[in-house]
Amino acid sequence: MTRATWRTRLGFVLAAVGSAVGLGNIWRFPWLTATNGGAAFLLLYVLVIVLVGVPGLLGEMVIGRRSRRNPVGAFGELGGRPWRVLGGVALFASVVVLSFYSVVGGWILRYTAASATGAYFGAPQQYFAAIDFGVGAAAFHALFLLATVAVVYAGVDRGIELATTVMVPGIVVLFGGLAVWAWTLPGSAGGYEFYLSLDVAYLRANFFDVLVAAAGQALFTLSVGAGAMLTYASYIDEDRSLAADGTIIAVLNTGIGVLAGLVIFPLLFSLGVSPGEGGPGALFVGLAGAFADLPYSRVVGVVFFGVVLLAALSSAISIFEVLVAYLVDEHDITRARATAGVGGLFLLTGSLAALSPGLFALLADTIANLALTAGLLGFLLFVGWVLGPAAIDEYRTGAGTVARMTGRPWYYTVAVVLPLFLAFTLVSGLGGVLG
Numbered sequence: 001m002t003r004a005t006w007r008t009r010l011g012f013v014l015a016a017v018g019s020a021v022g023l024g025n026i027w028r029f030p031w032l033t034a035t036n037g038g039a040a041f042l043l044l045y046v047l048v049i050v051l052v053g054v055p056g057l058l059g060e061m062v063i064g065r066r067s068r069r070n071p072v073g074a075f076g077e078l079g080g081r082p083w084r085v086l087g088g089v090a091l092f093a094s095v096v097v098l099s100f101y102s103v104v105g106g107w108i109l110r111y112t113a114a115s116a117t118g119a120y121f122g123a124p125q126q127y128f129a130a131i132d133f134g135v136g137a138a139a140f141h142a143l144f145l146l147a148t149v150a151v152v153y154a155g156v157d158r159g160i161e162l163a164t165t166v167m168v169p170g171i172v173v174l175f176g177g178l179a180v181w182a183w184t185l186p187g188s189a190g191g192y193e194f195y196l197s198l199d200v201a202y203l204r205a206n207f208f209d210v211l212v213a214a215a216g217q218a219l220f221t222l223s224v225g226a227g228a229m230l231t232y233a234s235y236i237d238e239d240r241s242l243a244a245d246g247t248i249i250a251v252l253n254t255g256i257g258v259l260a261g262l263v264i265f266p267l268l269f270s271l272g273v274s275p276g277e278g279g280p281g282a283l284f285v286g287l288a289g290a291f292a293d294l295p296y297s298r299v300v301g302v303v304f305f306g307v308v309l310l311a312a313l314s315s316a317i318s319i320f321e322v323l324v325a326y327l328v329d330e331h332d333i334t335r336a337r338a339t340a341g342v343g344g345l346f347l348l349t350g351s352l353a354a355l356s357p358g359l360f361a362l363l364a365d366t367i368a369n370l371a372l373t374a375g376l377l378g379f380l381l382f383v384g385w386v387l388g389p390a391a392i393d394e395y396r397t398g399a400g401t402v403a404r405m406t407g408r409p410w411y412y413t414v415a416v417v418l419p420l421f422l423a424f425t426l427v428s429g430l431g432g433v434l435g
């Protein structure tokens, strides 16, 4: 059977943007920015995206396009059998990430449904506190997973490409509309202040912690380290500039993250809700509660949480596809069977995370970051020291004049600078875990 490919270049870019834009942008990034120095954090974060995130993303894309395989097959094909273990790390990271991600996806699905019915409008705090873990959370996680399965089952071009071509522009338009509307509300100014006021002193005093947080967020938000971008790039069948595509993906992803904060904080402040110290989850509950006091509260709630849901779904699809691609390529089974098998696996692991707050926190706060960092570290060492100069050839294939000139600097960044940086964040992350 011939391997699946994207129909158009735009289709690939939108699918990759769909993977990148997700809960990381909307749930995590605005809160991280607001509590880590505002505009000072944003500046450092953009630097990390440019110097670490984009080169790392391009490293994954080079491996995927060169091999046209899933992660396990890709490393085996390009480096020889023992290197398949690197693909194993990618599969492991994928399982870890989607196991908690789909639980949050289930929460968002429930927020959306409850906005439509107005179920939480009387007592939001109590309503949401009662649904975060347990059988109900497992059930909504399963529904979210089912939507993911349906898209992946339909195939790379007729499922993923088609769905994300509709979803990603929808996210941009609806979020843009919400941001403009929030700006018109009285009292919204305090939101911008809280979100982006420049706190250089904070950054100075906590520089290394903030740097590690920014690095973790940069990898997560660009979907690197788990082989999702590697897999998506493996479905490219024409030669075009990976550097240009990677740049577009990073710019849109960062823009949508910033935009999310421009929706959330002005809304919170205009509704008189304090963002508090409770983290992103509490922030969403506060927001949901505030919606109840608005005119057209149901519409606002459904649109807001519906956008978050689309973003979460298009990211979940890309993680799910890593495992499906592995089964289809390496074990020669049909997409239908692979999808069912992977769905069964996540039904189990996600339900466990939905039933156990401890497991959820372990996966989401600790193991996911470590696995993504370790994964990317391995991928880039492979690009630099196993693929070697062939990586520069692949990078330059289809690239324009300017992009071709970045080939060599990119290569040294990926081979030397990034491994050192990632090893540093990995060690400090491990240090944090071990006490």
Ligand code: PFF
Pocket (backbone or CB within 6 Å): 019, 020, 021, 022, 023, 024, 025, 097, 220, 221, 222, 223, 224, 226, 227, 228, 229, 315, 316, 318, 319
């Ligand atoms: N980039 C996604 C987000 O920001 O929500 C999360 C993600 C997707 C992480 C795919 C890793 C991945 F492979």
Ligand code: NA
Pocket (backbone or CB within 6 Å): 019, 020, 021, 022, 023, 024, 025, 220, 221, 222, 223, 253
């Ligand atoms: Na993202």
